[in-house]
Amino acid sequence: MSVSAIRRLILTGLLIAIGIALSVANPTFLTMDNLMTLLQEASLTGIVAIGFTLILITAGIDMSIGAVIAITSMICVNFISYTQLPAYIYIPIALAIGCVIGAVNGLFITHFKLPEFIVTLATRGILAGLALIIAVKDEQGFVKNVFIEDPLFLSLGETIGPVYIVTIVFFVLAFLTQFFLKRTRAGTNVYATGANPTASRLSGINTDRTLIGVYMFSGFCAALASIFLAARMMTAMPEFGIGSEMDVIASVVIGGTPFTGGVGDIWGTVIGTLFLALIKNGILKLGLSPYIQPIVIGGIIVVVVVVDVWYKAFAEKKATQAAHRKAMQSKEGA
Amino acid sequence: MSTNGKNDLLLECRGIDKNYNGPQVLSGVDFSLRRGEIHALVGENGAGKSTLIKIVTGITNRNAGTIVFDGHSIPIEHSKNASEKLGIAVIYQELSLIHGMTVAQNIFLTKEPLMSGLPFIDIKKMNAMAQAMIEKYGFDLKATDIIDKLPIAQRQTVEILKALSNKASLMIMDEPTSSLTATESERLFKIIRMLKSEGITVVYISHRMEEVYDLSDRVTVLRDGKLVSVIEGEAITPAEIIRLMIGRELTEDESHHKMVNKKDREAVLEVQDLRSEGKLNGISFKLHKGEVLGFGGLVGSGRTELMRAIYGIDPFDSGSIKYLGQPYRPSVEKSIAGGFGFVPEERRLQGIMGAISITGNIGIPNLDSISTGFGFVSDTKELELSNQAIDLLKVKPANPDVLVGTLSGGNQQKVVVGKWLIRNLKLLIIDEPTVGIDIGAKEEMYQTIERLSQEGVAVIVISSDLPELTRLSDRIIVLRKGRIIKEFTEGVVTEEEVLRAASGIVDGGAK
Numbered sequence: 147m148s149v150s151a152i153r154r155l156i157l158t159g160l161l162i163a164i165g166i167a168l169s170v171a172n173p174t175f176l177t178m179d180n181l182m183t184l185l186q187e188a189s190l191t192g193i194v195a196i197g198f199t200l201i202l203i204t205a206g207i208d209m210s211i212g213a214v215i216a217i218t219s220m221i222c223v224n225f226i227s228y229t230q231l232p233a234y235i236y237i238p239i240a241l242a243i244g245c246v247i248g249a250v251n252g253l254f255i256t257h258f259k260l261p262e263f264i265v266t267l268a269t270r271g272i273l274a275g276l277a278l279i280i281a282v283k284d285e286q287g288f289v290k291n292v293f294i295e296d297p298l299f300l301s302l303g304e305t306i307g308p309v310y311i312v313t314i315v316f317f318v319l320a321f322l323t324q325f326f327l328k329r330t331r332a333g334t335n336v337y338a339t340g341a342n343p344t345a346s347r348l349s350g351i352n353t354d355r356t357l358i359g360v361y362m363f364s365g366f367c368a369a370l371a372s373i374f375l376a377a378r379m380m381t382a383m384p385e386f387g388i389g390s391e392m393d394v395i396a397s398v399v400i401g402g403t404p405f406t407g408g409v410g411d412i413w414g415t416v417i418g419t420l421f422l423a424l425i426k427n428g429i430l431k432l433g434l435s436p437y438i439q440p441i442v443i444g445g446i447i448v449v450v451v452v453v454d455v456w457y458k459a460f461a462e463k464k465a466t467q468a469a470h471r472k473a474m475q476s477k478e479g480a
Numbered sequence: 481m482s483t484n485g486k487n488d489l490l491l492e493c494r495g496i497d498k499n500y501n502g503p504q505v506l507s508g509v510d511f512s513l514r515r516g517e518i519h520a521l522v523g524e525n526g527a528g529k530s531t532l533i534k535i536v537t538g539i540t541n542r543n544a545g546t547i548v549f550d551g552h553s554i555p556i557e558h559s560k561n562a563s564e565k566l567g568i569a570v571i572y573q574e575l576s577l578i579h580g581m582t583v584a585q586n587i588f589l590t591k592e593p594l595m596s597g598l599p600f601i602d603i604k605k606m607n608a609m610a611q612a613m614i615e616k617y618g619f620d621l622k623a624t625d626i627i628d629k630l631p632i633a634q635r636q637t638v639e640i641l642k643a644l645s646n647k648a649s650l651m652i653m654d655e656p657t658s659s660l661t662a663t664e665s666e667r668l669f670k671i672i673r674m675l676k677s678e679g680i681t682v683v684y685i686s687h688r689m690e691e692v693y694d695l696s697d698r699v700t701v702l703r704d705g706k707l708v709s710v711i712e713g714e715a716i717t718p719a720e721i722i723r724l725m726i727g728r729e730l731t732e733d734e735s736h737h738k739m740v741n742k743k744d745r746e747a748v749l750e751v752q753d754l755r756s757e758g759k760l761n762g763i764s765f766k767l768h769k770g771e772v773l774g775f776g777g778l779v780g781s782g783r784t785e786l787m788r789a790i791y792g793i794d795p796f797d798s799g800s801i802k803y804l805g806q807p808y809r810p811s812v813e814k815s816i817a818g819g820f821g822f823v824p825e826e827r828r829l830q831g832i833m834g835a836i837s838i839t840g841n842i843g844i845p846n847l848d849s850i851s852t853g854f855g856f857v858s859d860t861k862e863l864e865l866s867n868q869a870i871d872l873l874k875v876k877p878a879n880p881d882v883l884v885g886t887l888s889g890g891n892q893q894k895v896v897v898g899k900w901l902i903r904n905l906k907l908l909i910i911d912e913p914t915v916g917i918d919i920g921a922k923e924e925m926y927q928t929i930e931r932l933s934q935e936g937v938a939v940i941v942i943s944s945d946l947p948e949l950t951r952l953s954d955r956i957i958v959l960r961k962g963r964i965i966k967e968f969t970e971g972v973v974t975e976e977e978v979l980r981a982a983s984g985i986v987d988g989g990a991k
Contacts (some may be wrong), residue, residue, distance in 0.1 A: 214650045300597060338578045345576035349589045349642075350561055385578055408580045465629070467758045 149461050150414070153402055153454075157417050164424055172431040180427070182308055183433045186378070186425035189316035192372050192416065194390065195397040196316075196323050197367030199415045200360045201262075202398055203327075204340040205407025208361065209266040210251060211394060213273035214244055214368035215387025219376045223292045227282045233299035237373055244369025245362045247273065252358030277384040294380050303377035303458075312374040317416075319367075324412040336360060341408025396443050397422045400450050422446075489537065490515045490650060490681050495925050496545035499529055505531045506705045509545075513650065516679045518672060519657075520692040523702035523725055524918035529685055533652055537570055538563040550649065551723025569643030571653045577627050577635055584610035584623040587642045596889075613641050617674065633664035640671060651675060652683040657691060658916055661778040661944065662979055669695060687918065688945070689718035701725055726919055738855070738952040739970050742771040747805070748907055748938040753792065754799035759785040761962035762799070767907070767938045772929060775942045776978045782962035783866030783942045784825055791815050791822045797961040805905070816845055822902025824943075825911040827889070838875065839866035841884050842899040849903075869898030873928060889920025897928065908932060909940045914948060926952060946975035958982050 169176035194211050201208045218240045225236035254265040282287045294300055296440065302311055327333035338346040339353045346353050368387070376382040401418025403410025425446065429439055491513040499508040506528045513519050536547065547554040571632050577586050584607045585592075592601040593609060610623035619637045619737055627635060636656060639659040643651050653672075657665040671694060672682050686692055692699060698712040699725040708724050722874035745768040754763045760782050766774050775783045789796045792810030801808045803818060815822070824830035833841055841863040843850055850861040866880040873894040876888075884895055893913070900908060913929070914922040929952055935941055943949040949956060956968040958981040966981035 308506065325600075329603070331590065331594075331599075334581075334585065334589065334592065334601065337580065341578045341580050342576070345578055346589075348560070348570075348572070348576045349566065349578075351590055408578070 149457070150409075153457075154414060154417060157400070157402075161417065161421050161424060164428065168424075168428050168431055175427070175431045178308055180431075182305070182310060182313070184423050184427045185313045186310040186418075187426070189310065189312045189468050190375055190378075190418045191310070191390070191397055191423065192316045192366050192419035193319060193371040193374070194394045195401075195415050195419050196319055196392050197364035198241045199398050199401070199403050199410055199412055200230060200323070200327075200336055200377040201364050202340075202403045202405060203336055203407060203410050204357055204360050205405070206255070206262040206340075206357065206360070207266065207405075208248075208251065208364045209263060209391060210269040211334060211368040211373075212271040212387040212390045213277065214247055214365055215372040215375065216277035216384055217247070217273045218244055218369040218372035219281075219382035219386045220384055222373070222376060223282050223293075223382045224280060225295070226230060226294065227292055237299065240373065241329070241366060241369045244372075245311065245366040246365070248362035248365025249358055252361035255358050255361070256354035267364050273387055281384040289384060291381055291383075294376060294382070299373075299377055300380060301377075302374055303380070304476065312378070313371075315374070319370075320412050327411060332356070332359070337408055339444060379458055392440065392443065393422060397445050399447055402454075404454070488514045492534075492546075492548045493536065494822045495880070496532065496535060496547070497543045498528075498535060498540070499543060504705055506535075506542075509702065509707050511536075511700055511707070512710075513648075513681050513683065514698070515681060516676055517697040518682045518684060518695050520684045520686065520696040520699040521702070522686070522689075522692060522699060522721055524920055527702040527725070528705040530654070531705075533570070533654065533683070533685070536563070537568055537652065551801055564646060567647055567649040569646055569648035569651050571636065571643060571651060571656060573638045575637060579628050581627055582607075582623065583614075583621055583625050583627065583630075583638050583641075585612070585984075586627055586638055587645050589642070591645070594814045603625050610641070613644065617641070617644075617671070631664075632659050633661075633667065636660075636668065637671065640675075648680065651681065652685070654685045655687065655916065656684070657686065658687060659779075661780075662946075663778070663983065665691070673676055673829035685914070687922075689721055690947075692716070692721060693718050695709050695751045703727065722919065738972050739956075739968065741970060742768045742954055743969075745769045745771065748803070749790070750802040752800045752802075754786065754796055754801070755787060756785065756789060756794070756796040756962075758818055759788065759869065759962055760796065760799075761960070763959070764962055765957055765964065765967075767940065769938055770936045772933045772939045772941060772952055772954045774949045774956040775940065775959060776946070776949050776956055777959035777965075779944065781959040781982065783959050784911055785962075786959070787822070787911060787942065789942065791820060791909060810840075817848070819904055821897075821903065821905050821908040823893075823896050823900070823908070823910040823913065825915075827892055827896060827915070832892050834882045835883060837883055838870065838887075838895055839863055839880040841895050842866040842902070845899050846903060862979050865902050869895070869902050872901055873898045874924065888918075888921075890917035890924075893917055893921070893925065897925070900927075901932075905932070905937050907938045907940070909942075911942045912945075913943065915943060922948075946978055949978060950975060960984055 152468060174180060186215070194215070198208060221240050221243060222236060225231055225239075229236075251266050251269055254260050255262050278289070282292050284290045304311060306314065327336060333353045335346070335356045338351055339356045343353050372387060375386055397419040398415050399418070400421050401410075401414035401416070403414055423441065425442060426439055429442060430436065484583070489512050491511070493509065493511040496506050496509040496511070497504070497591070509528065509532060511532060521529050521532070531540065533544045538560045541556055541558060549568065552566060552852055576590065581589075587610050588606050590869070592603045594600060595602045607623045614621045614623060618861075619641070621634055621637060627638065656668060660668060669691070672684070675682055683811060683826045684692065684695060693716055696716060698710060699716055700710050701708040701721065703725060711720065711724070743766075746765050747768055749767040752764050755762050763782070763786055765773070775786070777783050785794065788794045790801060790810060792815050828834070833844070840942060842865055843857070846865055847857065850858055850865060852858045863880055869875070870878050870880060875891050875894045875898065884892055887895070897910070910929070913925050917925070929939055929941065933954070941949065941952050943952075950973050956973055956978060957964055958966040958968075958978060960982060965984070968977070
């Protein structure tokens with residue numbers, strides 16, 4: 147079995163073990179209500195994490211995802227307050243704007259050859275500020291709480307059966323993206339671009355187009371999450387999404403996609419997202435202070451990365467020893 | 481094959497000019513290839529080989545001249561994709577495969593077979609197609625092997641398969657043997673001859689004259705951006721090629737070297753039964769003052785691992801080391817302070833800091849002598865040291881502010897060696913001293929090593945380049961599977977003897 151398959155198995159085992167421990171510790175954990183809420187939480191982070199996984203596979207980073215969530219929700223609020231347009235008009239517009247922001251990020255990264263971190267950090271700042279500026283204000287200039295009344299928009303926060311729509315969307319998007327990555331040429335190009343951009347270009351891959359596409363997808367995913375977040379809260383605030391990078395990055399890293407590029411997949415991210423949501427839910431269910439959440443998440447990231455690095459070195463050592471033994475045997479046999 | 485039939489020519493370049501906004505890199509170069517020939521392109525670094533290849537493959541555009549490939553006239557505005565479509569493939573010096581992907585994925589990258597009528601990759605079909613190609617050519621590979629796990633020689637065969645899958649009629653190989661062992665090189669030559677028998681034209685670029693001599697049907701020699709000569713048949717001899725390349729003949733003294741016994745001198749380094757699991761199986765040897773001790777053996781025989789252990793980079797399990805008569809437990813810091821110098825195998829990865837100036841590169845291991853107390857570095861002292869090293873080794877350009885990454889391979893290597901020469905050096909370990917550097921710089925490197933040995937510095941040279949090893953060494957130790965399998969101490973050692981020992985053929989039988 148491959149290293150990544152073993153890793154995934156261990157993580158899934160841990161997920162189940164923690165789940166069992168929580169259900170013993172607190173009977174309200176294993177209720178349909180709590181589990182569905184947990185999945186809903188996980189799905190909001192997870193949708194963004196799917197886009198972010200592609201970014202990491204190309205060895206990039208997108209710091210603007212949180213700010214894309216904020217600006218998208220403020221765009222919706224503006225449509226609601228100043229136009230009579232229905233949600234099925236302005237939601238696609240908001241999603242398209244997410245893509246455009248991603249395209250701008252991608253253009254600066256490919257065309258002007260700027261570092262991904264700097265470009266997306268700059269757009270993050272600009273978008274977060276813009277979100278506050280375009281937020282709908284009252285007479286005193288304070289940000290006004292605009293309520294969503296469009297029934298279609300609100301229905302996005304509902305459930306089908308016991309399952310929230312956002313959860314269904316998350317799993318469908320995960321499935322489609324995984325299929326795209328593994329079974330299409332464009333998906334192969336994403337891996338190739340991240341593993342070795344020079345070799346990719348020499349093989350005829352348009353790495354610029356691949357990168358722009360990936361940043362657009364990341365922007366789209368953030369905008370999509372923003373819509374579902376607003377639908378769930380029945381309102382939108384300019385602080386939406388700001389700071390959510392931490393959870394997204396944690397989910398992807400726990401899922402086993404490294405920062406070095408060329409490696410990773412969506413199933414890992416799905417498990418990582420569920421794992422993180424479970425931990426956060428567990429902290430609440432154990433009655434611990436919510437303030438320790440970021441500390442625990444930070445700690446988990448460190449542990450996961452340390453174990454990954456340690457295990458990788460261990461596996462490589464095993465492999466060289468095996469190769470050595472094999473070489474000895476074949477030489478002696480000859 | 482007739483020499484004057486126009487139809488025999490696969491490629492014909494005439495009067496190629498190229499300048500990169502200033503310096504003229506190529507002037508009026510003619511270069512032609514016949515169908516199904518192995519054609520060597522030789523010249524010192526900077527002679528214009530790479531530029532010529534880049535023009536043919538469409539990576540850069542020429543300023544003037546005509547190119548006809550397979551009956552198609554190639555326009556000035558040419559592109560890599562266009563040349564690939566015509567059937568021109570390059571097997572890159574720095575391998576261009578995608579890590580983490582399988583052999584089949586690499587072969588069919590961007591042209592993966594799709595399920596009929598759908599935009600989805602047919603993985604089964606792709607693997608089967610790759611496996612069929614592998615078997616057709618008798619390569620030792622599996623379509624589903626992950627590239628990362630293959631040795632370099634096998635990765636190269638994947639590159640060749642990738643080119644074959646593109647229906648290449650011209651394959652350009654740039655220094656294909658630079659990181660292969662002797663056996664692996666032999667296997668590559670067999671593949672090249674097989675390609676030739678299929679009617680594929682191979683352009684072969686190499687610094688190793690023996691290979692050029694063995695393989696080529698014709699040789700084009702470039703010097704300073706101009707065509708010197710095209711030779712073929714009987715006229716191809718290593719000496720002749722070298723004469724054409726550098727414009728002078730190497731003397732007998734330069735190409736042959738006798739062993740010198742220096743065992744009665746004071747021992748600098750004594751290694752006793754060094755062991756490290758899976759790498760070293762009990763190695764003992766002594767190194768004396770002013771001695772050049774050569775280490776031969778195949779890649780993976782433990783040569784590099786032994787030196788890393790002695791220098792203190794990797795720990796070892798058991799055994800002892802004495803340095804200047806004192807027991808020595810190596811660490812890099814102690815080694816540097818004690819007068820060791822270490823020139824690693826992979827210049828770009830381990831030797832230079834490309835984004836830093838010559839001065840910076842030279843200053844780093846010499847911080848002890850350029851700091852002024854309280855940990856501050858004296859720019860004046862640093863510059864002084866760097867100028868000293870530049871003068872000593874004739875680094876070009878002799879400008880201490882130049883970034884090392886922009887220098888040629890030979891000059892980069894001079895910087896790596898130079899940073900040790902300005903210290904009170906007692907022991908220098910050089911792993912592959914001249915890989916990827918041109919003949920002129922090679923000769924200077926040899927002279928530097930000889931001068932150091934005369935000054936009493938003990939030198940360890942590891943080299944896969946056998947003429948280099950026999951030329952430089954006063955004594956040669958050959959390693960195999962982490963053990964010393966043979967030691968040559970006197971007379972003139974032939975390359976064949978070293979190679980036989982390295983391959984485990986000792987006294988007639990395999991070991």
